[in-house]
Amino acid sequence: MIRVESLGKQFGAVQALHDVSFEAHDGRITGLLGHNGAGKSTTLRILSTVLRPSTGRAIVDGHDCVEQPLQVRRSLGVLPHASGLYGHLTGRENIRYYGKLHGLQSAELDRMTNELIERLALGAVADRRAKGYSQGERLKVALARALVHQPRTIILDEPTNGLDVNAVRMLRELIRQLRAANRCVLFSSHVMQEVAALCDDIVIIAHGRVVVRGTPAEILATTGAADLEEAFVRAADGGVPA
């Protein structure tokens, strides 16, 4: 469960976020949709506590991102936009490293690592050095790494960027499984179709402000558009305020 209240963020003279408010619920997939530079990554980085908001606040599973960053990070699984692996470690070692830093003890660590390797069909490559991985394999390991501590809330920043069709399908399947397990999934994208195919709730963000939010049906009603793509174009280009 994520609650974001009037978030603002200033980098020097640049106001990256003006006023962002939304909620993302457990058991639902929420899409954060916007053009490049709209403020999606900044919002997600504030949620993952690597940035501090200038104004407003963000709550993850009841913990304030500024006041209790360690508790927030404990309940979060994060797949940032840049999600590099350690090339000299194997996939398994990459996953285990994050598991250990999450405080998993050896029996549970082994169990979770093996389970994720199996679920993501990484068995063939898990014990090879990560620097030889294909893009899809890298993404899978990065995902496994983010999920190894069984987080209640998962944040994915543009996860499908640059992936081939098979990897995208795998990712969608995984996100649906997480929803079925009653997790809260928040992911960002600048591709309308992707969000439409997956999301229960959509938050459209433009120029650091939320312009529309709701279920796809609600968004169509609010914007008066015939389909989601048109709704996105109208909303993101500054048509309808939230």
Place this chain on the structure above:
Amino acid sequence: MTRAIRIVFAKELLENLRDRRVILSAFLFGVLLAPVIFGLTTSLASKRAVESQDKPLRLTVSGIEHAPNLVNFLEENGVETKTLSLTPDEAMSAVRAGREDLVLLIDAEYAEKLQAGEPAPLDLVVDTANNQIGASAERARRLLEAYGGQLAALRLLVRGISPEVVHPVEVRTLDVATPAGRSLLILGMMTYFSFMSMLVGGFYLAIDTTAGERERGSLEPLLALPVRRAELIVGKMLATSAFMSISLLLTLAAFGVVLQFIPLEALGMSANFGPRVVLAIFAVMLPFVPLGAGLMTAVASFTRSNREAQSWLSVVMLLPIAPIMFAVVNGTKPSAALMTIPSLSQHLLATSLMRGDSIPALHAAISAGTTLALGAVLVLIAIRLYQREAILG
């Protein structure tokens, strides 16, 4: 040490031990390169010292017909003479141009004045700006004076006077330099190489901590883990320090081995570099490790990319040389006050150990204390820098 620090430390060790680039720079640089360079320079230097002593003195003589006895005396004393006929101007321009090293000009006046018992002039043409000639010119002058002394003694004897009468004072030089004491420059080089290989050992790890993680895209997910950033960076700096320490120890051990094969006695120094001295030098230099790790990590965290970090750190690695150069050039002696200067204090202590001198416990304590204190400040700065938002780039 917290659990998180241990986990980060262990992972950094494992990862970097698998990185050929790190292994090369951390272990091979010190073990191979430093002793090789050092061995080459010293054996070259000692060869030159040996050569210039054994080489016969070569002297070009003009006007040999005026002083056959003098020339005989020179040849008896191992001088290789070359006979030429030159005017004073020709001789001077030949020496200035480097065609001749040393020219002894003897003219007719020499024979006349010698005959008359008056001081007979001899001209030795020398270019004192030419360093390599200095020792030869000195030897030539001493030989000529010896010849003059012989003649004087003969003249006195002929007059029934003991030659000792004209030597009321005899100056004797008692050289107290221990053989190893003459080797300051070479020892300075050695401590500098040890600093270098210590820093090179942690070079890639210090970069990887910040610029490397950022460039690889692994920094942001790492910072989103439930671990304090201070724990992350301390774990990483500990790994950096471990590599630096190992690199230092290997380099010192390699020096110990290489020095067995260098003809140091010919250079007038004795090598005091047994296993015990190696360990003692390691112990006095070890406090510099956290300082170096903190400094390199702090500098690297300002940079935007791996490449930029590498060029900055290459400059940082030159820092410890400045105080050492100063000490070598001035022949600085250890004192309690100097022990407060990192790198200089380690150099002075290591040099004393190599010379076989004992080091006062107070000096060792001040050196370790001040170096560790500055190291702690730099580590804190590195931790602070790691906590900035800008670390994400």
